[in-house]
Amino acid sequence: MADTSTTATTATTTAMPGKYKVSVLRDKCIGAASCVAIAPKVFGLDKDQKAFIISQDELDDMKLLAAQSCPTAAIVITNIETGEQVWPR
């Protein structure tokens, strides 16, 4: 009998490896780009020099570090398991 248990557990981890979801408050963003420097897989700058989300595919610690680096607290992190806002506190 084939072992299917390993494939089942890895299938759901590709899109979002952690439990933190990031979003950007565009009206607060001043285009400082520290978020892009810390987490370039997650954040990009658009033509208006405002941050946008490329992907949620990053470690929670990196998302939190990027959010904490934002000088205007324009990055909001929510724990998708609890619904709690993690950052800003």
Ligand code: SF4
């Ligand atoms: S660090 Fe903050 S202000 Fe700078 S680009 Fe990112 S979201 Fe915008």
